[in-house]
Amino acid sequence: MDIQAIKNRFGIIGNSPALNYALQVAVQVANTDLTVLINGESGVGKEVFSQIIHALSARKHNPFIAVNCGAIPEGTIDSELFGHEKGSFTGAVDNRKGYFETVNGGTIFLDEIGEMPLGTQARLLRVLETGEYIRVGSSKVQKTDVRVIAATNRDLLERTQQGKFREDLYYRLNTVPIRVPALRDRKEDIPLLFRKFSVDFSEKYKTPSIQLDDEARNALVNYPWRGNVRELKNIAEQISVLSTDKLVTGHDLKRFLPEHLEVNRLPMLAAPQPHTGGDFASERDILYKLFFDMKKDVTELKKMFFDILQNPSIAHNHDFHPADTHVLHSYPATATDIAPQAPTIGNTQPIIIQDNKIDHHEEVEETLSIADKEKELIVKALKKHKGKRKDAALDLGISERTLYRKLKEYNIAE
Numbered sequence: 001m002d003i004q005a006i007k008n009r010f011g012i013i014g015n016s017p018a019l020n021y022a023l024q025v026a027v028q029v030a031n032t033d034l035t036v037l038i039n040g041e042s043g044v045g046k047e048v049f050s051q052i053i054h055a056l057s058a059r060k061h062n063p064f065i066a067v068n069c070g071a072i073p074e075g076t077i078d079s080e081l082f083g084h085e086k087g088s089f090t091g092a093v094d095n096r097k098g099y100f101e102t103v104n105g106g107t108i109f110l111d112e113i114g115e116m117p118l119g120t121q122a123r124l125l126r127v128l129e130t131g132e133y134i135r136v137g138s139s140k141v142q143k144t145d146v147r148v149i150a151a152t153n154r155d156l157l158e159r160t161q162q163g164k165f166r167e168d169l170y171y172r173l174n175t176v177p178i179r180v181p182a183l184r185d186r187k188e189d190i191p192l193l194f195r196k197f198s199v200d201f202s203e204k205y206k207t208p209s210i211q212l213d214d215e216a217r218n219a220l221v222n223y224p225w226r227g228n229v230r231e232l233k234n235i236a237e238q239i240s241v242l243s244t245d246k247l248v249t250g251h252d253l254k255r256f257l258p259e260h261l262e263v264n265r266l267p268m269l270a271a272p273q274p275h276t277g278g279d280f281a282s283e284r285d286i287l288y289k290l291f292f293d294m295k296k297d298v299t300e301l302k303k304m305f306f307d308i309l310q311n312p313s314i315a316h317n318h319d320f321h322p323a324d325t326h327v328l329h330s331y332p333a334t335a336t337d338i339a340p341q342a343p344t345i346g347n348t349q350p351i352i353i354q355d356n357k358i359d360h361h362e363e364v365e366e367t368l369s370i371a372d373k374e375k376e377l378i379v380k381a382l383k384k385h386k387g388k389r390k391d392a393a394l395d396l397g398i399s400e401r402t403l404y405r406k407l408k409e410y411n412i413a414e
Helices: 003-010 017-030 046-055 077-082 118-130 156-161 167-173 187-205 214-222 228-242 250-254 259-265 281-310 322-329 370-384 389-396 400-409
Strands: 036-039 064-068 107-111 132-134 141-143 147-152 176-179 351-354 357-360
Touching: 003 017, 003 046, 017 046, 017 176, 036 046, 046 064, 046 107, 046 147, 077 118, 118 132, 118 147, 118 167, 156 167, 187 214, 187 228, 214 250, 370 389, 370 400, 389 400
Parallel strands: 036 147, 036 176, 064 107, 107 147
Antiparallel strands: 132 141, 351 357
């Protein structure tokens, strides 16, 4: 089929070589049963490509379903995809068919495939290899004939190196890769897309059609568009509704372009080294460094206080404020309680004489268990937000799904 006819049928605007090549690959692979992996940033229109492949395939009269793997909780995604038997888990009051059963003979589009849990990835690999699956809570093997189209906005090969995505599944999905270009890589299409969106919204909201002057058009073309076509469409809608002038200038356009995106042009922090510590590994690395630095500072501070208590004249050499020296002298073991020269025995620590008692000064070693600290932070966050997991996860900087898994792992009662 002609590429231009495909564009007209599915409402695709643009003539960039990268876009045309991606469409050409989609058309060529459509009439096969090969697995397709669509790569591209968020907002480039990956789902449209999956619809094109299904519509041009021999399965076009059979069901098509799009599943967002990142939006399904880890504890229920197996049931959603493969179904479950009655009583297989709490809340399973009846048998349920999964997507691979209801879409038999059709196409299933797995968006955000990189967010799929490792256990579910193993089940999916079996479906791709043999066409077989087992419902949750069942031992009966069932067959399905479903074409899988996957999409991701993440580097799956990098995630395989981090142990977060199965390498065998990656190569099985990547039979035919299609890369949808980012909007900033097809700048010649930006004015065409903006014009199409602005006309559509002018008709929708019964407002005059807007025009861009040369300065505004250049600003639009050179903007980074991190949200790609979706973000451009939102900006066009805002201008169509809020602009008071029919002709939009460059100054007017700046009011609608989010300034915070300019910060993204700064150099990025170096990525952490690959590891296989699980989804919470990066948070563990940060926490470990934080508590290690805290422990180091506290230990040094204790040593300094103890030296000053033994020899108050040291405080003057460190430029201490008199008020600070007074605080040090009011420490539980005051200067008058300490012998002028604390005796030592061999290489052991100094002996402090207080109230006619002999105590050995010891350093208290703080716990460095990352698991304990994680649990403590999670409990505090839940108490702070009165048990609301969504708010607690946002405060902790992790996903709600990760928090749910950690609650089970640490046996934390909500």
